[in-house]
Amino acid sequence: MKLSTEEFRKALLKAAAELEQHKDELTDLDREIGDGDHGINMSRGFQAVQKELEAQEEYEDLGALSKQVGMTLIKTVGGASGPLYGTAFVKFAGAFKGKTEVEGQELAAAFKEATDGIKMRGKSEFGQKTMVDIWTPFYEALEQESDLNATLDQALADTKERVATKGRASYFGDATVGVQDPGALSSSLLLRSIVEVLS
Numbered sequence: 001m002k003l004s005t006e007e008f009r010k011a012l013l014k015a016a017a018e019l020e021q022h023k024d025e026l027t028d029l030d031r032e033i034g035d036g037d038h039g040i041n042m043s044r045g046f047q048a049v050q051k052e053l054e055a056q057e058e059y060e061d062l063g064a065l066s067k068q069v070g071m072t073l074i075k076t077v078g079g080a081s082g083p084l085y086g087t088a089f090v091k092f093a094g095a096f097k098g099k100t101e102v103e104g105q106e107l108a109a110a111f112k113e114a115t116d117g118i119k120m121r122g123k124s125e126f127g128q129k130t131m132v133d134i135w136t137p138f139y140e141a142l143e144q145e146s147d148l149n150a151t152l153d154q155a156l157a158d159t160k161e162r163v164a165t166k167g168r169a170s171y172f173g174d175a176t177v178g179v180q181d182p183g184a185l186s187s188s189l190l191l192r193s194i195v196e197v198l199s
């Protein structure tokens with residue numbers, strides 16, 4: 001599996017379109033087990049990212065691209081998810097610094113670093129029905145070179161059936177079983193867009 005700067009840019013533009021398309025669904029889910037702002041937050045952030053990526057077609061390397069995306073998300077995405085997604089891209093920026101192409105275990109390691117950043121920032125662990133439940137199996141599948149889309153399908157299905165024990169959703173307790181976590185859904189949309197460009 002290989003990721004290049006131009007392909008990552010394409011993936012992020014695709015992610016922006018996907019998140020926009022799922023904006024209402026993300027908002028509805030967050031209304032059920034949160035505060036109802038996730039769709040709007042993700043839309044605002046990724047529309048800003050889209051604007052920047054369209055204005056600047058070429059980036060020096062994967063690190064420069066990741067850094068700009070991370071900073072934009074931190075500035076524009078509100079709620080709990082802004083700093084979490086921002087942190088993931090800031091971690092990518094570190095891992096991808098000076099590289100125009102990353103593949104194999106190096107790519108897996110970058111996604112592990114991003115996941116560790118999210119866990120640290122959110123003080124969260126796998127199994128709490130958050131975006132970590134999507135990012136963790138994703139980097140493990142990259143490490144093991146297993147099917148990434150099938151992994152995301154399974155991770156989403158498993159996350160949906162868990163009880164939320166972290167963040168605002170945890171106040172809803174057992175009522176969260178059977179309702180998808182909005183951050184898990186938005187993460188899967190982002191990661192699926194990346195899978196599409198991996199060669």
Ligand SMILES: [Mg+2]
Pocket residue numbers: 030034035036037038079080
């Ligand atoms: Mg929210």
